[in-house]
Amino acid sequence: MLSDKVIERLSLYHCILQDCLNAGEEFISSAQIALLLKVDDSQVRKDIALCAVQGRAKIGYNALDLKLAIEHLLGFKNNKRIFIVGAGNLGFALSKYDDFKDYGLDVVALFDNDPLKFGMKVNNKEVYDIQKLPKLSEQMGVETVILTVPRSKAQEVTDFLVKSNIHYIWNFTQSVLKVPPNVSVHYENLISHFLLLKN
Amino acid sequence: MLSDKVIERLSLYHCILQDCLNAGEEFISSAQIALLLKVDDSQVRKDIALCAVQGRAKIGYNALDLKLAIEHLLGFKNNKRIFIVGAGNLGFALSKYDDFKDYGLDVVALFDNDPLKFGMKVNNKEVYDIQKLPKLSEQMGVETVILTVPRSKAQEVTDFLVKSNIHYIWNFTQSVLKVPPNVSVHYENLISHFLLLKN
Numbered sequence: 001m002l003s004d005k006v007i008e009r010l011s012l013y014h015c016i017l018q019d020c021l022n023a024g025e026e027f028i029s030s031a032q033i034a035l036l037l038k039v040d041d042s043q044v045r046k047d048i049a050l051c052a053v054q055g056r057a058k059i060g061y062n063a064l065d066l067k068l069a070i071e072h073l074l075g076f077k078n079n080k081r082i083f084i085v086g087a088g089n090l091g092f093a094l095s096k097y098d099d100f101k102d103y104g105l106d107v108v109a110l111f112d113n114d115p116l117k118f119g120m121k122v123n124n125k126e127v128y129d130i131q132k133l134p135k136l137s138e139q140m141g142v143e144t145v146i147l148t149v150p151r152s153k154a155q156e157v158t159d160f161l162v163k164s165n166i167h168y169i170w171n172f173t174q175s176v177l178k179v180p181p182n183v184s185v186h187y188e189n190l191i192s193h194f195l196l197l198k199n
Numbered sequence: 200m201l202s203d204k205v206i207e208r209l210s211l212y213h214c215i216l217q218d219c220l221n222a223g224e225e226f227i228s229s230a231q232i233a234l235l236l237k238v239d240d241s242q243v244r245k246d247i248a249l250c251a252v253q254g255r256a257k258i259g260y261n262a263l264d265l266k267l268a269i270e271h272l273l274g275f276k277n278n279k280r281i282f283i284v285g286a287g288n289l290g291f292a293l294s295k296y297d298d299f300k301d302y303g304l305d306v307v308a309l310f311d312n313d314p315l316k317f318g319m320k321v322n323n324k325e326v327y328d329i330q331k332l333p334k335l336s337e338q339m340g341v342e343t344v345i346l347t348v349p350r351s352k353a354q355e356v357t358d359f360l361v362k363s364n365i366h367y368i369w370n371f372t373q374s375v376l377k378v379p380p381n382v383s384v385h386y387e388n389l390i391s392h393f394l395l396l397k398n
Contacts (some may be wrong), residue, residue, distance in 0.1 A: 004395055017377045028393055036375050093292035099350070099368035099373050103390045142394070151298070168396050173299050176215045176235050186396035188389075191302045192210035195273055196203055197343070197367050197385035 001042060002050070002073075009047050010070050012037055017067040029060030040130040076103045082170075085157060087120070087127045088111035090172060092144055096123045108140060130157075134164035151175045159182035201272075208246050209269050211236055216266040227260030275302045280339060281369075283349035284356060286311035286319070286326045287373055293345055307339060322356070330357070333363035343367040350374045356373045 013033055020028050030044040037044075048061065051069035054074075055061045071077055081100045083090045087110045094100075095107050110122065111130040120127045128136065136141065145166050149157050154175035161169065162183055171177060179185055201209075212232055219227050229247060233240040250268035254260045270276055283290045286309045293299075293337065294306050309321065310329040319326045327335065336342065346368050348356050353374035360368065361382055370376060371387045378384055 002388060007394050008386075008388060011388050011394070012375055012386055015373050015388075020245050020376060032335050036377060053266045057257045061206060076390075078298070080393075089292040093288040093342075096288045097389075100390070103393075105390070105393060170396050174301075175218060176211055178235060183394060186392060187207075187211055188297075188392060189207060189210050190215075190387075191275075191299070191304070192207045193205050193387060194279075194302075194304060195386060197383060 006047055006050070007074065009037070009043075010074060012066060013044070013047070014070045014076075017063045017070070018041065020063045023122075026063060026181070027060045028063050029065075030055065032060070042183070046118075078104055080105050081108050081142045081145065082108045083108065083133065083137070083142055083145045083166075084108065084112075084125075084148060085112075085130065085133070085145045085161065086150075087114070087117050087122075088148060088150075091146070092122050092146040092149065094172075095125050098123075107146075108142060109136060123181075130160070135163070137164055137166065146170045146172060148172045203382050204241055205246055205249070206273065208236070208238070209249075209273060212243070213266060213273075213275075214267045216262045216269070219262045220266065224293070225262060226255075227262050227265075229254065230257070237385045277303055279304050279343065280341045282304065282307065282332065282336070282341055282344045282351075282365075283309045283313075283324075283347060284329065284332070284344045284350075284360065286316050286321075287347060287349075288311070289348040290345070291321050293347065293371075294324050297322075304344075307341060308335060329359070332360070336365065341357075343369070344371045345371060347371045 003080055009122060016033055016036055016066055030039050030048060034041040034044045051066060053066045054071045078121055082105060084095055084107055087160055095110055100107065107125055109125055110127045111133050111183060112127055113130050117127045118129050145161060147169050151173050154173040158169065158177045162179060167183055169177065169183065169185045170188060171185050177185050213233055215232055219372060229243040230240050233243045247295045250272055252260055252265045252266060252268045281304060283294055283306055290309055294309055299306065306324055308324055309326040310332050311326055312329050317328050342365055344360060344365050351372050353372040354376060356369065357376045357378060361378060366382055368384045370384050376384050
C-alpha cells in the first residue's frame with residue numbers, strides 16, 4: 001500500500017513525464033524532476049525505485065518506460081466508472097473535465113433532484129433523477145460518486161447513496177459525512193489546500 | 200509551521216464544528232470527531248492541543264470556542280484576495296463557489312485571452328483581458344491566482360504571471376510548472392486525490 005504522499009508525488013512525476021514526451025525528450029534524470037518539484041533528489045529516486053525502472057548513469061530514466069510503470073503502479077489504465085451527484089456548477093465543470101479520461105476515470109452520468117435538469121446533457125453525459133441512481137448503479141456496476149450537492153443536503157444525500165450500495169464517495173462538499181465502515185470518503189477540502197499554498 | 204496533514208485535519212474539524220453548531224449542539228468530544236473522520240482519538244486531542252483550547256471531562260470541548268480557535272490558527276479570517284486565470288468551465292465553477300467566502304477567500308476577478316469573454320460577469324466578478332492582469336494585480340494588491348487554463352498553455356501563462364509579480368499559484372492544470380524560487384505552486388492534482396479514495 002502506497003502512502004498518500006507517494007501517490008501525490010508519483011502523479012506529479014507522471015505529469016512531468018508527459019510534458020517531457022510531448023517536448024520530444026526521451027530521457028529525464030531524477031535531478032531534473034526534483035528541481036521542478038522543489039523536492040529532494042534522493043526522495044525522487046526512492047519513489048521511482050517503487051516502479052522497478054532502472055535509470056542509466058548520466059542519462060537518466062527512459063521517460064516512456066517510467067511513465068508506463070507509474071500508470072501500472074497507480075492503476076491509471078483500470079477503467080473507473082463514476083457518477084456525479086449534484087448537477088450544479090461544480091458538478092457540470094467536473095463532468096466537462098476531459099483530463100479525467102486520460103486516467104481511466106469515466107464520468108458516466110450525473111444526478112440531481114431538480115426536475116428542470118433531468119434529461120440535460122453535459123459533455124454527452126445525461127442528468128438523471130437521483131431516484132434512478134440505485135437502479136443505474138446496479139445496472140452499470142458503478143459504486144463510486146463525486147458528491148457536489150449543497151452542504152446542507154450532503155448528509156441526507158449520503159444516507160441515500162449508502163442505501164444504494166455506493167461504496168466510495170469523493171466529497172467536494174464542506175460537510176463531514178457519517179458513513180458505515182464499509183464506505184470510504186475522500187475529503188476534497190479545497191480550503192485546506194489553499195492554506196497549504198501559503199504555508 | 201503546521202504540517203500539511205495537520206492543516207487538512209484542522210480544516211475538517213472546523214467543518215464538523217460548524218455542522219455541530221448548526222444542529223444546536225454546544226459541546227463535542229474528541230471521540231466524536233475521531234469517529235466521524237475514522238482517525239485516532241489521541242490524534243484529534245494532539246491536534247486540538249495546538250489550538251490551546253481546554254476540554255472538560257465527560258463534556259468535551261465548547262464547539263464555538265474551538266471553531267474560533269481553529270479559524271485563528273489557520274488564518275481563516277484574514278482576507279485573501281485572489282484572481283482566477285482561465286475563464287473556462289472550472290474557472291467559472293470556482294468563481295461561483297461561495298463557500299470560499301466563509302474562509303476569507305475572495306475571488307476578485309477572472310482573466311482570459313478570449314475577447315468574447317471580456318466583460319462577462321460571473322457571480323458579480325468580471326472577466327478581464329489577461330494583458331490587464333499586471334496592472335490590476337498592482338492596483339488591487341493581489342499576488343495569488345487560481346490557474347485553470349488548458350494544460351498546453353500552462354507554462355506560457357505561468358511565465359507571464361511570474362513577470363506580473365504573482366507569487367502564489369494554486370495550479371488546477373495537469374502541468375508541472377517551472378517557477379523561480381520566490382514563487383510557490385500548490386498542485387491541485389485531482390487525479391491523485393481520486394486514487395487516494397480507493398487506496
